[in-house]
Amino acid sequence: MRTMRRPGSYVCGIDAAMDVIGGKWKVLILWALHERPHRFGALRRELPGVTEKVLTAQLRELELDGIVNREVHDEVPPRVEYSLTPLGVSLNEALASLGAWGRENILGHVPHH
Amino acid sequence: MRTMRRPGSYVCGIDAAMDVIGGKWKVLILWALHERPHRFGALRRELPGVTEKVLTAQLRELELDGIVNREVHDEVPPRVEYSLTPLGVSLNEALASLGAWGRENILGHVPHH
DNA sequence: CAGAATCCGAAATGATACTG
DNA sequence: CAGTATCATTTCGGATTCTG
Helix, strand or coil, X not given: CCXXXXXXXXXXXXXXHHHXXXXXXXXXXXXXXXXXCEXXXXXXXXXXXXCHHHHHHHHHHHHHCCXXXXXXXXXXXXXXXXXXXXXXXXXXXXXXXXXHHHHHHCCCCCCCX | CCCCCCCCCCCCHHHHHHHHHCCCCHHHHHHHHHHXXXXXXXXXXXXXXXXXXXXXXXXXXXXXXXXXXXXXXXXXXXXXXXXXXXXXXXXXXXXXXXXHHHHXXXXXXXXXX
């Protein structure tokens, strides 16, 4: 979604939060990282259809928002690991009830996953 | 945000829910209607910066998703009232924890909305 | 491997004017 | 009042190519 915060323009906590998770792939990134840290390529394979550029951009925004942590290991070949920060973990928890709502009301009672 | 559902393409409940509330003004609309039903003009005044066209479009999408109810009163001058459906009420409740997260972590401990 | 750079198209949003 | 119609713009996301 849009790149930059609009500090002070938020009307309530919900639209502030929406600004953080509004990107097309962000909740899926959160969800993947929730299970375990991922390397760039692994993350990419878990998000079918995302391009490198867009994935990079979304990760950068999440990084700026303090949601994901980017750790560069100085090796060859390069290795970069993405993981959730404590803030990211708390965001994921806050998303739980919304996820339940979506499962029950949009997906139509799919078992779970 | 995007207008049409992508049935079956959802990976989890969260991105299904995101598809419903992803429009730029939707959570603000939900929030306004959560307090009381609104007429079109009243809603517009509560969302500074929204244009009639965009507000109409977002309301139509929420209507199609079963979130808001549109009630036309046959009077002159015309009166149209928007309110939350039971599904909309439940969505708002599901958004509560996300809103709390945003208030605490993005807005920076603002007393409340 | 993990990206940066560039070009591009589609979609979402917006401004303005008009209408039943 | 509550929209619709048109036109313009912005923003986002994607394809492709190149690099340390």
